[in-house]
Every structure is written in structure tokens, then in C-alpha cells.
Amino acid sequence: MGLELEIIHVFRSYNGNPILRDCSFAFAGGRTYVLQGPNGSGKSTLFRTLALLEKSDSGRVEYRDGGRILAADLALRRRITLVLPRTGIFNTTVFKNVAYGLKIRGVSRAEIEARVNDALLAVGLGHKKWQRASELSSGETKRLGIARAMVINPEVFMLDEPTANIDSANTAIIEDIILKMRQDRQAIILMITHDPAQAQRLGDDLLLMQDGKIIPA
């Protein structure tokens, strides 16, 4: 039994402009949710709130494990992750980027080596592991961001527009990675996209962000 996630009556506004308005939803373990909605509808704000990067004005984000509510601390943050729309790649090699999450958890060098290699192979960047990350194309950078998050085995895996502004070949590779994650993991996968066909291909549940609320599409 993995993590369960529920967002309960969350309100969030920026400069008096309401973005999330009484937003509530329960996400079940092992399912893939694809969220759609127009720009500015609050999708990214919702993800940042779920990833504990931002606090809500009111309401709460509740992570439960076996029915027990978890505190929003480092231990919980290390079980979830969000791949940001601008990936935030570190100015170092591809390998060290992917190794980062393991290194800060104190994982042994041998295990880091093995897990990073697996993650890079999974996203098709095995042959570029000693290349500087700044030399990658935009599509490869997106894949690197996914590998960096995948390697820490998150139980809630959020991807904010993982295929925005990249070519169709890279989009196909990323869709394959997400489909494989769906099969292999018991994680809750949440993803934002503007492509309805992609949402159909990847999601178990399609959601729409409307008036600051999540509604089934």
C-alpha cells in the first residue's frame, strides 16, 4: 500500500487574484492522472502546492500512509517529486545531475552508479552520461529531468508539462517512459498536458482544471 494523496478545500491566490478556489480531490495509489486546462487556470499552482513547494492560503494537502496522516516534513518530501516545466538542470555532467537526489540521501557510491545507469538507460541517455548537461538538446534536457526524478523512486510523481516545446520524436520517447512507469510502479503519477490525445494515451483518469477546481474531464 503506497501513499494516498488528498487535497481538501484548498484556496490559493496571488496578489488578490484567486487561483485555487475550494479545490478538493482524492488521488488513489497506482493511478495516472492527467490534468488539462487553459493557461492560468492554476494547474502549476496546484502541482506546486501538492509538491509542498508552496503553502495554500487555507485548506490542506493530506498525504496518508496506511490511513495515517503524514507530517509535511523532509521524510515526506523525499517520497514525492515534481519535474518542473523549466527542468532546473545543474551545470555539471548528466551523470551527476541524476545522482544528485541519491547523493543527498547518503546512498552508497556503488548503488548510485547502478541506479543512475538504469535511469539513464530508461530515458535513452546512457551514452551521454559524461556529457555536460548544458550540451543536451531541449528534448534530452526534459528526459534528463525525468531520469533525475525517477531514480529516487518517488511514490507520488508529478510532471508539469513534460512534453512542452519539444519535437515529436522526444515527445514519443517521453510518452513511452511515462507508460512504462505506469506499468512498473505503484506510484501516483500526475501530469499536466495541453494535448488531449496525449492525455487519452497516458491517463487512467482525465481531469480538468476549471474555476480553480479539479473536475473529471
Next chain:
Amino acid sequence: MQSIIEGFAAAFRLIVTLNPELWRIILLSLEVSGTALMLATVLGLPVGAFLALRRAPLRGLVISLLNTGMGLPPVAAGLFLYLFLSRSGPLGFIGLLYTPTAMIVAQCILAFPIVASLSHAAIANVDPVIRQAAITLGATPIQESLAVVKEARYSIMAGVMAGLGRVMAEVGAIIIVGGNIAGYTRVMTTTIALETDKGNFELAIALGIILLTISFSITVALRFFQRLGQGGTSGN
């Protein structure tokens, strides 16, 4: 013109024959400036990082003071340090005046604001998405700050190189607190000033050539680090 050519020829002879006096002066210069820069970095980098990463009170004032300190005239720094270290000054009892240690302190005072201020700018300019990425990957607040500082490492190195350029070239502060004592506190810049005054151009030219070579190397290193820093990416 003839005397200039002769001066250069004699200077090259001094360099090529590894003249002991010349090399003693060069080594002392490198020792004084290197130690001063190391101290300025050990003190300045944490200050710059703290100012960039934490919203501390009086932060704006401290940054303004550091920026002002970057343009501190070396003679003024030397004068104030002299007043403190002279026998009648508050720190006169330590007996540091006219020693290499006093020169190190003087150069540290000149380099500290440069290293602190440029480190602050380098760290503050790191794309905020780097910090967020570190958080989403499970970083503690310290690990998150280290990730940001590490991202700025090449720009920080460029700041340290700028500090080295400043201290290697300065003469005003060290001549006041060092006294330009032969074989003890005489370094490249103070020797050039003295020998030029005396009309002994060979040693002055030789040291001038070495100093220019060091300055050129610093500039090359500065550009190298700046280019590495620009290679950074925060993703699309």
C-alpha cells in the same frame, strides 16, 4: 630609446638567469597576495552566500558597504591600517607594522569586499529554478543552499580572480604598512616603484614583465571561469 632597449635586455637576462633577488621578491609577492586572497575568500564567500540566500536585517546596507569597499583606495586602506598598527595605535602592542603579516592584512582588507560582493552577485543571480529543483529532489535547507552556491561556483571563482588581480597590482597599502624593507617586505610592486625612483630600470622592467604576465594569466583564468559559468543551464 637606446636605454629602454638596454633596460629590457638586462631585464630578460635577470629573468633567464633566475636572479635570486628577483625570485625572492616574486615569491614573497605571491606568498603575501596568495595568503591574503585565501583569507579574503574564507571570510568573503560565506558573507556573500549568506547575503544572497537569507533575508537578514540590514542586508541592503551591508551590500552597499561591500560595493563601496570594492573601490576602496589602497592608500586609504593602508593609512587606516597603519594608524591601527603603529606603536601609538590601538593594535600597536601586537608589533605587526612593517611585517609581511601586516601586508597580508592590508591586502585582505582590499580583497574581502570584492570576493564577498562578487560572490553575493554570483549566488543571487542563480536561476531560482535550481533551488526549487533541489527541493523537489529532497534536499534539506542546507543541501538546497549548497546546490545554489555550487551552481555559482564558476562566477565565484571569477570573483576570486578579480580579487587576486586587485591585490597583485596594488602598491599603496603595502608600502605604507610593509615599509618596503629589502629582503623582508619588498614585493614586486613596491620594488618597481623604488627602483624606478632610483633610476635602476633593469630590475623594475624585469618585475614589470613578470607582473604583466601574472596579470595576463589572471585575465585568462577570469575569462575561463566566466565562460564555464555561462555554460550553465537551468533547463527549458
